[in-house]
Amino acid sequence: MSSTNTLMVLQKRRRRSLLRFLLLLALGAGLWLTLQYLNVRLERFATLFDRLGTLLATRYYPPDFEYIMRPRFLQSVLETIHMALLATLAGLLLAIPLAWLAAFNASPLPGVGKSAARVFITGARAIHEMIWAIVFIMVLGFGVLPGVLALTLGCIGFAGKLFVEEIESIDDAPVEAMRAAGAGPLAVFFFGVLPQVRTAFIGIGIYTWDVVFRSATVVGFFGAGGMGWYLRRTADQLQSDRVAAIILLIAALVVVSEVISHHARTALEGRTGQRVLAR
Amino acid sequence: MFESSEMAQLRFVPARHAAPAAALAEPLLQVENLRVRYPGAPEDVLRGVGFTLAPREFVAVIGASGSGKSTLLRAINRLVEPSAGSVRLGDIEVTALQGGALRRCRRRMGMIFQEFNLIERYRVLDNVLLGRVGSQQALRALFSIYPATMIAEAAALLDRVGLGAFLDQRVDALSGGQRQRVGICRALFQAPELLLVDEPTSSLDPRIANDIMAQIRDLAQESGVAALCNIHDVALARQFASRVIALRDGIIVHDGPFDELDEAALGGIYAATDRSRL
Numbered sequence: 001m002s003s004t005n006t007l008m009v010l011q012k013r014r015r016r017s018l019l020r021f022l023l024l025l026a027l028g029a030g031l032w033l034t035l036q037y038l039n040v041r042l043e044r045f046a047t048l049f050d051r052l053g054t055l056l057a058t059r060y061y062p063p064d065f066e067y068i069m070r071p072r073f074l075q076s077v078l079e080t081i082h083m084a085l086l087a088t089l090a091g092l093l094l095a096i097p098l099a100w101l102a103a104f105n106a107s108p109l110p111g112v113g114k115s116a117a118r119v120f121i122t123g124a125r126a127i128h129e130m131i132w133a134i135v136f137i138m139v140l141g142f143g144v145l146p147g148v149l150a151l152t153l154g155c156i157g158f159a160g161k162l163f164v165e166e167i168e169s170i171d172d173a174p175v176e177a178m179r180a181a182g183a184g185p186l187a188v189f190f191f192g193v194l195p196q197v198r199t200a201f202i203g204i205g206i207y208t209w210d211v212v213f214r215s216a217t218v219v220g221f222f223g224a225g226g227m228g229w230y231l232r233r234t235a236d237q238l239q240s241d242r243v244a245a246i247i248l249l250i251a252a253l254v255v256v257s258e259v260i261s262h263h264a265r266t267a268l269e270g271r272t273g274q275r276v277l278a279r
Numbered sequence: 280m281f282e283s284s285e286m287a288q289l290r291f292v293p294a295r296h297a298a299p300a301a302a303l304a305e306p307l308l309q310v311e312n313l314r315v316r317y318p319g320a321p322e323d324v325l326r327g328v329g330f331t332l333a334p335r336e337f338v339a340v341i342g343a344s345g346s347g348k349s350t351l352l353r354a355i356n357r358l359v360e361p362s363a364g365s366v367r368l369g370d371i372e373v374t375a376l377q378g379g380a381l382r383r384c385r386r387r388m389g390m391i392f393q394e395f396n397l398i399e400r401y402r403v404l405d406n407v408l409l410g411r412v413g414s415q416q417a418l419r420a421l422f423s424i425y426p427a428t429m430i431a432e433a434a435a436l437l438d439r440v441g442l443g444a445f446l447d448q449r450v451d452a453l454s455g456g457q458r459q460r461v462g463i464c465r466a467l468f469q470a471p472e473l474l475l476v477d478e479p480t481s482s483l484d485p486r487i488a489n490d491i492m493a494q495i496r497d498l499a500q501e502s503g504v505a506a507l508c509n510i511h512d513v514a515l516a517r518q519f520a521s522r523v524i525a526l527r528d529g530i531i532v533h534d535g536p537f538d539e540l541d542e543a544a545l546g547g548i549y550a551a552t553d554r555s556r557l
Contacts, residue, residue, distance in 0.1 A: 177397070177398075195399075
């Protein structure tokens with residue numbers, strides 16, 4: 001390499017190094033500005049754990065486990081599980097055709113249909129399940145139905161986006177073969193697209209169940225059914241021992257749900273030999 | 280499924296046999312002034328291609344990479360949209376068809392692909408049965424509900440190409456040559472009038488390539504099906520095709536018996552093609 005080239009390479013490396021340093025400096029400045037804007041006093045962190053420990057020991061301990069064993073509360077737990085199941089199934093069943101419509105490489109309606117499906121999925125994802133729950137409660141009143149609808153929309157937004165990404169990364173060859181054989185759009189989807197994304201879809205479905213179940217435990221906070229309503233009532237009445245018991249139960253249920261999901265994913269990976277979405 | 284004695288008695292009976300003598304006079308496929316330009320491309324990939332294909336004829340299409348061979352086949356069954364020109368299959372103008380009419384027309388043209396284009400997770404038999412997916416209800420096919428006669432026909436066809444023992448194997452467990460045989464069976468199971476064969480041996484070693492070409496030719500003849508076959512390998516084209524269409528930069532530079540092509544002509548066909556087309 002000539003000395004001129006070496007000099008150019010060195011200058012380039014120096015420029016890149018300076019750029020990295022400036023970027024880091026900008027990030028630090030941005031963080032400092034945000035803290036100033038929000039008036040966050042970092043010194044308060046020093047007492048956080050001490051105060052948290054005192055609060056838990058004096059007000060949340062011991063948890064009132066007798067409360068969460070009451071039949072009415074247990075009924076709300078079952079209601080929560082059913083809400084999550086229904087919303088996940090409905091959401092996934094709706095998300096699959098919507099994802100097919102929205103995928104740029106496989107949409108049977110590449111014009112308006114594709115755009116409408118993309119807008120629907122993005123819209124469902126853009127607004128949080130809790131906001132949807134409030135909206136549906138305003139329209140339909142309190143109860144399980146607004147909760148299920150809110151969770152279903154959340155499921156469509158979440159799973160729909162992942163389904164679209166999976167469909168958009170398929171191999172086009174089987175799709176081409178089905179089209180060449182004179183298959184209609186539905187057959188092209190069933191035999192050209194679905195076999196390639198089936199394993200990924202199941203993995204996404206299991207993961208979606210985890211997310212929906214977590215949300216289902218709290219949509220009741222706004223009166224949309226399930227155990228969340230009990231959480232809000234006990235919190236409002238400052239019955240901290242009951243709040244502690246409910247939070248521990250939610251954590252236990254989420255852990256059990258995730259253990260089951262993990263086993264389902266592992267079994268699927270063993271059967272298909274493919275890596276299944278695991279986050 | 281089937282006992283081996285039953286299998287031995289089954290023979291693939293193509294749905295369409297030899298065309299009547301009167302029909303032989305009429306070309307099966309007529310391509311006129313066909314032009315294709317891909318979106319955003321500066322020039323046409325096919326520049327006014329025209330030829331005819333008689334029923335039962337086996338024609339090889341040769342040419343360098345980028346000469347437009349694959350585009351030609353895909354423009355005939357409209358997997359690629361022609362920008363101008365005419366493609367007639369029998370008395371149907373393919374370029375004018377839309378929706379269901381186009382799909383019905385495609386069912387008359389079986390296609391064999393370079394990379395097989397099989398559904399890897401499906402069994403061999405299911406892949407072949409999908410050759411008739413266009414004429415089946417998608418939901419019935421999804422649940423593998425096929426008439427017993429159709430299953431027997433597909434099994435007999437697979438037996439004919441030596442895959443009788445692999446009916447229940449997943450396709451991704453097969454070798455390249457076996458996969459291509461499944462692809463051939465799928466295309467023929469469609470009971471087409473025309474086979475569009477796109478570089479069927481490019482992914483295979485020379486010995487297997489020879490067998491595959493022989494099977495395509497023999498099965499096409501037995502079924503009374505015409506075939507338009509892209510072949511990169513000139514020796515294979517010489518061995519199996521009675522007539523050769525040579526493309527260079529999207530233009531037909533030869534259409535006739537292979538014997539009329541001398542070394543100089545072949546050199547011209549495979550001379551450095553316009554690199555912008557690759």
